[in-house]
Amino acid sequence: MRVATRYSHSIPKLVCPDGEDGLIISTENLNRIVNIDKEKMLVTVESGVTLMQLIDEAAKSGLALPYTPYWLGLTIGGLLGTGAHGSTLWADGSAIHDHVVQMRIVTPGSHEDGYATVRTLEDNGELDGEMMAAKVSLGVLGVISQVTLKLQPMFKRSVTFLTKNDSDLSDQVATFGRQHEFADMIWYPSQNRVVYRIDDRVSSNVSGNGLWDHPGFRATPSLALIALRLTEELQEATGDITGKCIGGKLTTDILINTAYGLTNNGLLFTGYPVIGYQNRLQASGGCLTGLIDAKITACRWDPRVNGLFFHQTTISIALSKAKDFIQDIQKLASIAAQSLCGLDIYNGILMRYVTGSNAYIGEQEDSLEFDITYYRSKDPKTPRLFEDVLEEIEQMAVFKYGGLPHWGKNRNVAFEGAIKEYKNAGEFLKVKEKYDPLGLFSSEWTDQVLGLRGGLTIVKEGCALEGLCVCSEDIHCAPEKGYLCRPGKVFQDARVCTLVQVSNQSSSKAEL
Ligand SMILES: Cc1cc2nc3c(=O)[nH]c(=O)nc-3n(C[C@H](O)[C@H](O)[C@H](O)COP(=O)(O)OP(=O)(O)OC[C@H]3O[C@@H](n4cnc5c(N)ncnc54)[C@H](O)[C@@H]3O)c2cc1C
Known part of the structure; x- marks a missing residue:
């Protein structure tokens, strides 16, 4: 039930x-x-x-x-x-x-x-x-x-999105969240850019009737969603990473230039800061009220349209460790240039501050959550371009930095062993036992993520590609397509599906 x-x-x-x-x-x-x-x-x-x-x-x-x-x-x-x-x-x-x-x-x-x-x-x-x-x-x-x-x-806020180089991002994250009440960051590691949300309360006397209508949450023509998906499928199939980088940069530029859907009066963006009431700035949902015939327009993730199809890795890292995690991602991005361009099509890495909670299986301490959305093939055995890099980031977040997965997002790998990070998980299970001793409201999945039964890791051919396992053998990747199980480039303990190309002349293998 x-x-x-x-x-x-x-x-x-x-x-x-x-x-x-x-x-x-x-x-x-x-x-x-x-x-x-x-x-x-x-x-x-x-x-x-x-x-x-x-x-x-x-x-x-x-x-x-x-x-x-x-x-x-x-x-x-x-x-x-x-x-x-x-x-x-x-x-x-x-x-x-x-x-x-x-x-x-x-x-x-x-x-x-x-x-x-x-x-x-x-x-x-x-x-x-x-x-x-x-x-x-x-x-x-x-x-x-x-x-x-x-x-x-009710109160008013003043919002400014400030675009900067990401060279000192790892130093900024610890203090930025204390400086601004509604701070967050959108990071585009492939472009060395980060957009800081400078966002604070202001007096209700300050004039402004701003509105946030995020383009990603607006009703989008279904045909446009189909076209976007076809373009990305073609880029994946032909290894057109340059096309992805160009598309990603264009998407980012449009978003930055249109202030991520902020307007000063509900119609036009005329410049920062955008000031307005909390209820108009805190969240968006244009496609909830748009035309609801999926044949014409839809929310971008609507499964009735053959449009976007993606994985989402969303993991919070304790604030004290966020600096090192960011630096590791930067190292990876510098080794494999262009490897993270694909993220920009899905608006980069959204970084949000989350606070420690007394909820038994809530956030354990003040943390920075990294929200990463990326291409997923409709064929579970087809690897993504630069498959290895995002697998490495996912494994680093979970295993190296002890990150906690968002319960409503993520792939199986991110939940492996996660429950052990919650110091009061045992207390949670006692209440569960009291409220529902027969487990009527439990399922195989909830038992697995709560550590009550195994099976979270599903070992089979190609399992690492869908995040069902961490590869330990080549067969868990896609050996017939050249993707073999290899250690990570920065986090050596990671095991990731890496494209290994065999050169005909020398018969030597080169890892891309
Ligand atoms: C476009 C989009 C944007 C998002 N933005 C954010 C964001 O900004 N921040 C964030 O943290 N997350 C975000 N999420 C993730 C989202 O918060 C979670 O997935 C959320 O749980 C979904 O809420 P829902 O109402 O759809 O619940 P569901 O996904 O339907 O349910 C979630 C869980 O709650 C249980 N549940 C639901 N109602 C009840 C009830 N009445 N009693 C007991 N159990 C119940 C369900 O059984 C299920 O286990 C986003 C997701 C999407 C698709």
Whole structure:
């Protein structure tokens, strides 16, 4: 039995029940704003309410949620399920679950009593174990039906995107997040460029009615999505890395020149800083309200269109280690020039600050999350151009730097052993045992990522290409296409699928 939401945005198999007789409980109609208490600045919503609904309704009462994910289409139940967040190191932190004050959850109970239990959990300043488990639960405790969140009086922000060379990025990351409340960075390692989001609260007297309508979240013509995909498939098939670099640079230039969809008044971008109300700047979701016939326009990731198809590696690295991780990526990029051009087509590496949380399986300490999106072949046995470089970055993040995978993103490899990094994972499992002793809300996948059963690594032909395993033999890559299992270039302990070309004249092998 699993809870599914209106759109189901998570990438791993979180929503899938096992077998053929599994039950899916939808929260699509659990979509009411229950109450807004202006005086106490609290909002109570049913769990299927979207972030867009919540932000809009709160704004009507002059209230705002300070830190949220950037995409408006997520539901409250879903984003709590995976610990979703925005970017800050300030105040109560970047994750929505750290702003929850009350939660109602329906848990199944045991066979003996035959009844489900409705529980109301509170965060009243004292650390309540059950609340700390329910804040981020992967949906294994039962169904969250209602959530009460703490809000703030509506405020204004001032946003400037500043493009700089990335030579001192590794030194900047530790301090930048403390200097600006809503700081984040978009990094284009192949272009040695980084875009800093200089973003702070300003007095409500400062004029401005800015809006953020991120182009990546706007309704896009389905034909354009198909054309983009065909272009990338052709570039992959013909090894046209130069084409990818040109396309990536063009995409980046357009985004920078159009201020990533920021406008000063809802229509035009006339220059920085863009000043506006929190509800208009904190997140975007143009394609939620655009024309919804997928034959004409769609959200870019809509599976009904034969458009974008990608992997997403999203891993948080403790702030104290972020500097070294960035330097390792820079070393890799300098050894294999052009190897990271493919990222630019998907808007580079988004780096967001995430704060340590008391949620048992929430973020463990203040960290920097690296969000990396990249081409995925429709054929699981076809490697990507520079397959090895992104595999090495993924393994470095997880195994060298002990990074934590975002529960709602990532490939199997990123979850291998991750649960051991959560010091209170045992406490989480105790609450799970109490709330759902029969494991009715658990699935093979949730058991695997929670370390309750093996099988996260699936060893078979070509398994490393899809992130199902770390290769240990050539057959886990694509030997017939020249991709063999080799050590990493910077992280020697990594094992990655590397293109090894055999030269006819000398019969020697050269690693590309
Ligand atoms: C375009 C896009 C942008 C994104 N942006 C961000 C971002 O800025 N920051 C970020 O952190 N993440 C982001 N994500 C990832 C996203 O936050 C997570 O995948 C999120 O969990 C998805 O929410 P959903 O409502 O679609 O839930 P689903 O993916 O449907 O569900 C997630 C989990 O929660 C469980 N669940 C859902 N509702 C309930 C309930 N009522 N009770 C109990 N369990 C429940 C489900 O069973 C499942 O295990 C983004 C994803 C996409 C596709």
